[in-house]
Amino acid sequence: MPSQIVSLVVNGERREFIAAPGVTLLASLRESLGLTAAKRGCAQGACGTCTVLVDGRPEVACLVAVETVAGRSVRTLEGVAAGGELDEVQNAFVDCFATQCGFCTAGMIMVAEALLDRDPDPSEADVVEAISGNVCRCTGYRPIVIAILEAARRRRGAVSR
């Protein structure tokens, strides 16, 4: 099977690149588009470090053959800080010390974005459920949950920063 030209809308911009058959969305983002925020922790769908949003839904990019999402809209961590300003989730991760080594952070933030997009007022259980596919081996789960709840509060405007 020959390589093909694949087109995606990445962080709002149309991008085209050549993809070998079967190449993953993760490899395409990292190696063809130079967007390296999404990480390869396991390459087998088990850790969530590669999570990006495809049409707003979190997907493990290491398991998605890129041709199957051709033409769709993909959001990565690079697209979150609009105009160079950190958004509520990013700010809350900084303020609540929700990062340690930082390797899981991109995936954690992307699932948090998807969660808050669909539910601006999640319960703690909803947050735990949302990040349940994401491993943090530095085991900073507690601050991550607190940061996501804090981001939701800030986004609702109940607490200003």
Add this chain to the structure above:
Amino acid sequence: MTYRLAPIDTSTFAAERAAAAAGRGVDGGDFTVIGSVVQRSDARGHVTGRTEFFEDVLPPRLAHLKMHRSARHHARILDVDLTEALAVPGVLRILTHADIPNNLYTPLKLIGVGPDDEPILAVDKVRYLGEPICAVVAETEAAALEGAARIRVAYEDLPPVFDVEEALKEGAPLVNEYHGQNHFIYEGHHCRRIRFGDVAEAFARADHVFEWRYQSAPIEQAPAETTGCVVVPQADGRLRIHSDTQACFFTLDNTALILNTPFNKLRIVGGTVGGGFGGKVDVVVEPVACVAAMAADRPVRFVYDRAEEMQVSSPRAAERIYIKDAVMDDGRIIGRKATLYVDAGAYARHSPYGTTKAAAHLPGPYAIPNVWADCHCVFTNRTPSSAMRGFGVTIADFALESQMDRIARALDLDPLRLRLLNAYRDGDLKAHRKVAEGTALVEVIQKAAELAGHELPEAYRRMSSTTREGL
């Protein structure tokens, strides 16, 4: 493929930069941070995805390295056939032991620990399942994997040994010929020893003698980011190594020794580690990736996949510990005998040091007048073990504190009082002949008891690390 330069992040310490720019001194005038909340300096990079991990470095013409690994626990290598592997389209080079300038090494050589006991690539024998034999360098990861899968190795099986005590028995299969016996030798002794006071006399006059056995399995650090590096040959002939090692200089020095090259021919770019927990202290990917980069004259990436990380990266050692205590009716421990076996796996790596740490940690934070310990660093045909979070100490503590609880239960004593009675105080001579200073175990236990609502009698509440009151 695009080559990305690390962006310079000027967003951190914005206040300090502004202060410096306004001429109020480079440090912004006030670096008093205790009691205030200070943002982590790397947090903005992490939340924006701008932090550069080694695998984010994508130089043009990047080649990929994959290992062909031992399919046996212990075997002689009779033949290695590369024919089919070399025919795989995209395979550039296959490295064997003959390509490595100094194939034999041990990482603690840098602090005078020897002998060299581990080949970078196996020579005539494999000593554990997954030991690297040949390194395949290819255009793509897929071609490297395919090449590695097509290497044929003929083995003659040797009997393996997997248990530390079995390995020390007369007639056990010899794991590592470079040591000549299945244990590390400490200054002419078969193990790291402690001899303090007279334990035999203590056991003879004790009211009670308790002996139990403790054992732990190997523990994999399992960092979120797997072990790896990208080596980029430079125009001036040097090699730039982007690595997730936890020990940049240690890696640089060991790699230079293995490459038989001056240290200044190598440059390490590192310090950003996607979780390590000790598992990224060994020097296992950089040397062979450097040789590959020189042989192929291209940048080379060698990164473990998740299965390799779990199977061949060195875990915390399995340990087996026997503790025998001489105890009086009132709970005073007058003698402690400990026999500790650290399973180093097939090669020494950091285990001789971990075993010494374990010895230095015995008999725990207690003032015991008679102590005898034999701490063995044992070679078996298991995955070489190495550093992980307080290695040598953590499992010993598990054993020691379990022992304390069991003694308390057996004598129907309060476990906190038992510890307060035996805790070392300032000025106590410890078993390895160091005087205890700045001790605080007594106060910590008292505070913990208070927080937990655990009643201590007045006499125990008045105990102190700096006086001998109540003893």
